Amino acid sequence: MNTATAATLPANAGWFSRAEAWLDARGKGAWIAAMVVGFIFFWPVGLALLAYMIWSKRMFSKSCRHSDFRADRRARHQAAWGAMKPSGNSAFDAYKADTLRRLQEEQEQFESFLDRLRAAKDKAEFDQFMDERSDAARKARQDASLREDEDA
The missing domain is CATH 1.20.5 (Single alpha-helices involved in coiled-coils or other helix-helix interfaces)
Structure with a gap:
């Protein structure tokens, strides 16, 4: 995990939050790669990642970084x-x-x-x-x- 991502997470962040932040820091490609790997090894994991990406709107946004997206929208x-x-x-x-x-x-x-x-x-x-x-x-x-x- 890079230092910018580590600084934004609380000290008691769970493994899911850390994994989400790690994937967000690497962009949409990392999310898609994780989903594909999930489908290859155990299809319910890939399906769960796909559902999460759609639910969290990561699949259709330009960037996975929600705070940047919100800041850009606010600035516009x-x-x-x-x-x-x-x-x-x-x-x-x-x-x-x-x-x-x-x-x-x-x-x-x-x-x-x-x-x-x-x-x-x-x-x-x-x-x-x-x-x-x-x-x-x-x-x-x-x-x-x-x-x-x-x-x-």
């Missing part, structure tokens, strides 16, 4: 709130509102550009498909007419 929430609350300076608040409005418009324009780009790409791919299809049909007609000429 505070940043979002900080962007919305007034500063008390009307000139700055007007500037901020104008900048946010301008950024929103630019985002909408960019999304519209991406939509047009996707549509153009789809049309080009479709046109290429139709050209290849018509080339294949023309080649098949030519081959058929050559065979008819040879037979005659």
Whole structure:
């Protein structure tokens, strides 16, 4: 167990808490490896680990470190709130509102550009498909007419 993990555990932590902290320190890959080993040696252990990973939301989170996840979520929430609350300076608040409005418009324009780009790409791919299809049909007609000429 590394020193950072040992520092966060109480002195009387049981073997399960120590094992959980050890696996959390190594990330989701360690949890998955433990589950696979559990399935290999004794399938109920692997099944229990899978159930625990799903129940504790370790399976679907980006990280197994819940405290980091909560801190990140809290920081995002505070940043979002900080962007919305007034500063008390009307000139700055007007500037901020104008900048946010301008950024929103630019985002909408960019999304519209991406939509047009996707549509153009789809049309080009479709046109290429139709050209290849018509080339294949023309080649098949030519081959058929050559065979008819040879037979005659």
